[in-house]
Amino acid sequence: xxxxxxxxxxxxxxxxxxxxxxxxxxxxxxxxxxxxxxxxxxxxxxxxxxxxxxxxxxxxxxxxxxxxxxxxxxxxxxxxxxxxxxxxxxxxxxxxxxxxxxxxxxxxxxxxxxxxxxxxxxxxxxxxxxxxxxxxxxxxxxxxxxxxxxxxxxxxxxxxxxxxxxxxxxxxxxxxxxxxxxxxxxxxxxxxxxxxxxxxxxxxxxxxxxxxxxxxxxxxxxxxxxxxx
Numbered sequence: 001x002x003x004x005x006x007x008x009x010x011x012x013x014x015x016x017x018x019x020x021x022x023x024x025x026x027x028x029x030x031x032x033x034x035x036x037x038x039x040x041x042x043x044x045x046x047x048x049x050x051x052x053x054x055x056x057x058x059x060x061x062x063x064x065x066x067x068x069x070x071x072x073x074x075x076x077x078x079x080x081x082x083x084x085x086x087x088x089x090x091x092x093x094x095x096x097x098x099x100x101x102x103x104x105x106x107x108x109x110x111x112x113x114x115x116x117x118x119x120x121x122x123x124x125x126x127x128x129x130x131x132x133x134x135x136x137x138x139x140x141x142x143x144x145x146x147x148x149x150x151x152x153x154x155x156x157x158x159x160x161x162x163x164x165x166x167x168x169x170x171x172x173x174x175x176x177x178x179x180x181x182x183x184x185x186x187x188x189x190x191x192x193x194x195x196x197x198x199x200x201x202x203x204x205x206x207x208x209x210x211x212x213x214x215x216x217x218x219x220x221x222x223x224x225x226x227x228x229x
Contacts, residue, residue: 021161155216
């Protein structure tokens with residue numbers, strides 16, 4: 001099996017915050033997208049595991065992704081160890097993505113940074129012949145790009161999501177327990193004006209490329225072009 005994009009996040013909603021518009025554009029263009037959450041987000045201030053899983057499935061449907069995987073790594077324990085690396089290597093080798101998306105390596109939430117590191121380790125290990133041969137056939141990922149969640153700087157490239165921005169917001173609204181304030185819920189950065197902050201950020205990124213809204217991405221290696229076009 002071979003897919004176009006494997007998007008990975010620490011918690012359900014991470015991928016959507018950073019790349020829902022981009023993923024939706026690729027799905028509507030006929031490409032295959034798979035989503036992978038590392039944890040069940042069981043330590044979240046709002047929403048229990050069952051609610052988060054239900055919301056994540058609704059978001060998957062709204063994106064149009066083929067499937068959604070959860071590795072059930074304990075929340076706040078996304079460390080670099082053999083067990084975690086092998087679990088993610090199995091996913092990479094099974095789906096054989098051309099592109100992997102992971103969180104930007106600098107973020108106010110440590111889990112997002114650990115997720116970024118773990119993905120980098122797993123991408124490298126998935127291409128090593130003698131690493132965990134029981135985890136599947138070796139697969140070398142062509143491209144690893146990093147999306148922004150909370151923090152951002154100057155991106156290496158942006159994807160114009162102007163025409164699908166309403167759909168991106170619709171996708172994020174699937175996470176009602178996280179983004180919508182309600183009686184009995186804890187006040188968090190996510191339910192106190194987060195959508196407005198996100199819209200402002202992606203408007204700024206859009207202006208950088210002469211568009212209405214854009215999602216920004218970073219790459220640890222130079223981008224390869226055949227032609228300047």
